[in-house]
Amino acid sequence: MVQKMDSIVLANRPLGDAELGNFRLETAELPQPGPNEFLARTIWLSLDPYMRGRMNDTKSYSPPVGIDETMEGGCVAEVMESNNPDYSVGDIILDRLGWTSHGISKGIGVRKIDPIIAPISSNLGVLGMPGLTAWVGLNDILEAQPGETIVISAATGAVGSLAGQLAKLKGMRVIGIAGGYDKTQYAINELGYDVCIDHKSASLHELRKQISVAAPNGVDCYFENVGGKTLEAILPLLNTFARIALCGMIAWYSPEATKTAGPIPTVWGAILRQRLRVRGFIIFDHYDRLDAFLEEVAPMVSNGTIKYKETISLGLSSAPQSFLDLLEGKNFGKQLVRVGNDPK
Ligand SMILES: NC(=O)c1ccc[n+]([C@@H]2O[C@H](COP(=O)([O-])OP(=O)(O)OC[C@H]3O[C@@H](n4cnc5c(N)ncnc54)[C@H](OP(=O)(O)O)[C@@H]3O)[C@@H](O)[C@H]2O)c1
Structure with a gap:
């Protein structure tokens, strides 16, 4: 045959x-x-x-x-x-x-x-392209530091779930944004996020309010995976000299969705006034970091530290x-x- x-x-x-x-x-x-x-x-x-x-x-x-x-x-x-x-x-x-x-x-x-x-x-x-993206985004792009506050969108996804756990291991205050109750509870109870907010059940203003309550000292790092309402909510909450790792913008991958996107001057103005450092990155430029990533993360996946x-x-x-x-x-x-x- x-x-x-x-x-x-x-x-x-x-x-x-x-x-x-x-x-x-x-x-x-x-x-x-x-x-x-x-x-x-x-x-x-x-x-x-x-x-x-x-x-x-x-x-x-x-x-x-x-x-x-x-x-x-x-x-x-x-x-x-x-x-x-x-x-x-x-x-x-x-x-x-x-x-x-x-x-x-x-x-x-x-x-x-x-x-x-x-x-x-x-x-x-977790040990492949999304995992490397999380690790590079956190360490090389954001240069995230212990004691800082980080917000991670798509918090329970392939990239976000590792970024959140690594940020917690670094000693950061870690705030996730995810869609729905089950994902927010998993983020807090299993992945160790300090707070996780449901973007689906909140308006733009409610989302902003909830993030500001969760981040009383403002936001130092934003691991950007989605764009859309979440980005608009976070912008004014970013501290002076805050950093954004622009990893993805899934809310805007469909051209239809970009029709409701906020105006560019709002984003540009925030970058200027708050002196933000925004760095887009595509992981295939960073494969020289694969061995270092695997050396650190693979044992933690193997022994169950990383979920x-x-x-x-x-x-x-x-x-x-x-x-x-x-x-x-x-x-x-x-x-x-x-x-x-x-x-x-
Ligand atoms: N720069 C790079 O090299 C690179 C590499 C890998 C991935 N990425 C990007 O990283 C992001 C996450 O990728 P992933 O592989 O880890 O995917 P994922 O998070 O496992 O899955 C995508 C998640 O995005 C969220 N989402 C979808 N539509 C949304 C919307 N309209 N508003 C808010 N959230 C929405 C959903 O989570 P909720 O249900 O929680 O909203 C969905 O589960 C994507 O933007 C992807 O393109 C970039």
């Missing part, structure tokens, strides 16, 4: 919010690895907010996914056949195969995974709906798709 592979391609570009009709499932014969290549089967696929940007045909830090091309994404996969001397059948790897059940790779930028340290899926979350949560959907075909759910905040922790079984 000829073995098949499934892939999810970008069928067309979203006109407003992304929707299921933007994706298409395709089936093809399993490809054979060429010289120096290997064939791998996907076990876990990572779904990440940046993928929404790849669906647009606009200039960005990475080119968009082409129409009829496989959606891109990070995967934990098992090598099935190999013509590459550096990779053997059975190796568990981290690769960017995309939204696909199988993929061919030359091994460039691929990392071998040690399944002893932590469950292999964690290499897409993490995953939302798992089953089967590659569930990826489009799970991705739309992620954009609406229906994920709780790192959003993953289980595409294949764990290795035997």
Whole structure:
């Protein structure tokens, strides 16, 4: 029997919010690895907010996914056949195969995974790109210091949940912003946030009031993941010389949502008057910090000091709906798709 592979391609570009009709499932014969290549089967696929940007045909830090091309994404996969001397059948790897059940790779930028340290899926979350983003954002971008007050939006997500725990370990006052009661309680009771505020049940003014009560000495650092109402609420509460790590702005990833965004002069004025340091960062510029990050964080994940949560959907075909759910905040922790079984 000829073995098949499934892939999810970008069928067309979203006109407003992304929707299921933007994706298409395709089936093809399993490809054979060429010289120096290997064939791998996907076990876990990572779904990440940046993928929404790849669906647009606009200039960005990475080119968009082409129409009829496989959606891109990070995967934990098992090598099935190999013509590459550096990779053997059975190796568990981290690769960017995309939204696909199988993929061919030359091994460039691929990392071998040690399944002893932590469950292999964690290499897409707390010990992967989102985890590195949290660590770099806190240490290198914000230069966060003990005793300071930090606000972290999307506080229980893949990035936010690690940023919050690391900030607490540093001895900071840590205030989270998350969507819904369950997430705020998890942030406080499990992740150790001092306070976590529900942005969904509060108006802009209520949110600002609640943050100001939680931060009686003002806010020194803002780990910005969302933009939108949360950013507007925080701006006047930032101390003079406060720092913002501009990591993401998920509330504005849909062009529709930007129509209700506050005026630029409000933001510009705050940066000027409060002498803010705002630094955008994209994690692929910071992979030289991977070893230092893993050296510090992997043992804490291994021994349970650092906690993490995953939302798992089953089967590659569930990826489009799970991705739309992620954009609406229906994920709780790192959003993953289980595409294949764990290795035997
Ligand atoms: N700069 C980089 O290199 C880099 C790398 C990785 C991630 N990021 C960015 O970091 C942010 C978090 O990424 P992640 O992977 O950790 O995702 P995540 O937090 O696990 O999931 C996204 C979360 O964003 C929140 N959200 C969605 N729509 C929102 C809205 N309209 N207003 C407020 N919050 C909203 C939801 O949390 P609630 O339910 O709590 O609202 C949702 O669960 C994203 O903006 C992402 O693009 C940037």
